[in-house]
Every structure is written in C-alpha cells, then in structure tokens.
Amino acid sequence: MLVLLNMLTKTMNPAEYICMCGADPDDFYTHHYALNMRFYTHFTSPIRRFADVIVHRQLAKTLMEDAVQENKYELAEWWASTTYKDVKIEQLKSWADNCNVRRTEAREASEESADLFYTLFIKSLESTTELCSVVGVLDQSIDVLILSNGIRKRVYLKELGLVSYDHVPSDLTDESKNVVASIGKLFLQWKRPEPSQTENTYQVQCGCFSTEVQLFSVFRCIVSVHESHNIDNNKDPLEMPRLKVIFYFEKITSFV
Template identity: 40%
Template sequence: MLLANMAVAHIIYGLFHEQALLRRHPPPQTNMLDDLAAFFEELGVKLDLRTAGALHNTLNETVGNDQYSAARKEVLTHMCSRPMQMAQYFCTGVLRDETLFRHYALNVPLYTHFTSPIRRYADIIVHRLLAASLGSGHQFGLDKSDIQKQADHCNAKKSASKKVQELSTDIFFSVFVKECGPLESEAMVMGVLDQSFDVLVLRYGIQKRVYCNVSIVY
C-alpha cells in the first residue's frame, strides 16, 4: 500500500507539477525536540531524532527483557509523540519548496493517499489526477487554488475528528471506570508540577493528571 501511494505521488507530481494533491508530514517542532533530547540525556538515554526510522531504532534499543524496560519504552514513545506535528494534504503549486514535501514519519520525499478508504475525498482527487496522467479519464480541470481549498478542508475535518476521538475516548473511559471501578493499575510518572503530577497508566495506555492536596502554612 505504501509503495503504491508513493508511486502515484511521483506520477501525478511529475505530470501535474502545479496541481498534485500530496500529503506531507512536517518534522517535529525543533524547540520541543531539543528540550526532549536534553531531558533524556539527563536520564542517560541518548535518542537519535534525525529521522523517524532512527528514532524507532533507538526506542527499540532501550528495551530489555524485564518488565521495567518495556514500560520505559512505552513512556519514551509517549513522550516522543508530543513534539510531532500532524500530517497535512497540500497542493504542490501552492507549497513550492520541495524540501517541505517530505513525509517525516515515513521518511519519503513524496507521498499521497491513493489507497485510503477512510479518506475517500482525497482519494477521488488523486484518482482523477492519476487517470488524467494515464490518459484514461476526463481532462483534469481544477487549478491549484481549487486543490488547496480542498486540501485545507480535508485537513480541517481531520483535525476536528481527532479532537472528537480524543474526547470520546475520555468520556467512554470515564463511563467504564464508573461502571467497573474502582480500578487499580501500575503507572509511570511522566512529569512533576507544583501541586500535581502526570502519570501514564500502562494497562490502559492513557495519561492522567493526579492532583495533590497541599496545605500551605504561612
């Protein structure tokens, strides 16, 4: 599937240099990445953050045979997801700098969605571009502004659906705890604040903030 998507991306970009609908994944936010690397270095963990593949290999190297190592990898993976940005659809005629076309997570220069049933609208545009490239469809009539408008629409809907998914997960987990709780599970501390601390509940794969009842005496 990935090879098909990459091949189609190269074809439509080669023949429709100004109108290709591609999908890019920007690299992680630099300032957050630097802070994360410095934090891990203090813990004695050196992460290679140059590419997604290098990061994946580094995380795998941190895993040993004991239960603690597996838990540590889960925490590291969760923390490494924070600086990551969302992938976006774009029109090549609007974003002209080819260095920005790359897909960081997949580590490829050109990518699109040709075989993604859950993103059918983007698929339709890419299919029409490919058909026109092969001379087996109607002439493609959308200009770069039309393509970018549809790309922005797809990006906005994807962002909205992600937020709804996260909120839905929180709601259903709350219902689950209410009906089946109280629940006990091991957790690892992700961060410590003034009057609270964040933990990753390993059994359920969720992060929660625990507030402390601190009495301040003057």
C-alpha cells in the same frame, strides 16, 4: 516503550495535506520519515478518505493528457470520465485544508470517545487501581500515563490531601543550548494511617511520609470518576466527565 512513544509523539507536528501546485518544495517539509521518501501522499483508501479520491482523480487527469498526446483518444475519454474538470489550484488548496481540519476533528473525537467510555467503565466499578507512569512534573500538578490503556491524565496536588509539597524545577546548565543538568522533581508529604514503609517512602521530621516524584516514576494509583460530575444526569451532554487519579504514597519503581 509505551511511555516514550507517548511523550515523543506528543511533540511531533501532525502530518498535513498540502497542494504543491505552484509551491516551492523547500517551503514545506515533505520528507516521509518512516519510509524515507522525499514526497508521499495517501492513495490506497479512496472509499474512506476524500484525500485519496482527489489524488486518484488528479492521476487520472495526468493519464488522460498522456493518452491525448499519444493520440489514444478513446483511452483519453475513459480517463476523462474519472477525473475533475477545470479544477483551480485554489480549490485544491481549499480541499487540502478541509481534509486537515476533518482529520484533526476525527482524531480528537476518537480520543475523547475512548476517554468517555473508559470513564463509564470506571464509574461501573466505582474505582480501580492502576499502574501509572509520570510523564510530566509541574509545580502544582503531575501528568501520568495509565499504563494499561495509554490514557494520559493530570493529577492535581491540591486533590491529594498532602501535608505539603516541594517542587524542584529542571536545572539548565546552558540555557542557550537547553542542556538539562537535572530533571524536575516533586517531594510529596502526607499522612496515612499505619503505612507500610518501603525504600521509596520514608518518614520525615513532620511525622508525615515523603515520596520523591520525577519523570518515569511508576506509582500505583486509584482511578475514579470525579465527584463533581454526574454522567447520567449531566446538564451539558458535551461536557466530558473527569477522571480522578489519586496517588498511593508508595512508589513502585523508577526508570531514571
């Protein structure tokens, strides 16, 4: 489930704040999928989200205008004290755009922080063994998801010490409809001293061992900090240290 969620959410467009004033609803996809509502806005957390403050004050302005129409001037004055005065549509659009930028930056900072602290943890251990699921098969690399923490990493084939490798791309039976007949695969071949053979690891004519890698294959991997990075004495404090993920030759299982 973790693997599927990671793959599906990566393809989704992030939610955005938009100003609907003077805009055609048909120009935007406003439907909230999970709640099954045509329109939805953040509202409940004005102490931590500026977008919620904007919505609260826009609502206060609407209630103020209703109170004026009902000749409830004291109530209208109270609502007026909690709202913006003379806010232009362009300013609302600018605020919405800025909220989108800041939220994206906050999410990226959170992801990079989790990555950094996990890297520091791995450095304190020197290396550790993790179960990783394949979530992407490329011609010269493999994307894996570390199942214990949900961190996604790219494994470069040139760093695995392989004898050779063969990439078989995905086969599209109908390119116009993107119908996939078979998913991409990688065949890795490398030598290991006294390997323990399994049904997923078999000896080939070259005297090396070959393993098939495809989407959702699960491997035991060695995770360590890349040798080219020195976290303690990094010249550029903004440069992220890179984790190094190494496959064992043994494939644990596959869900495909």
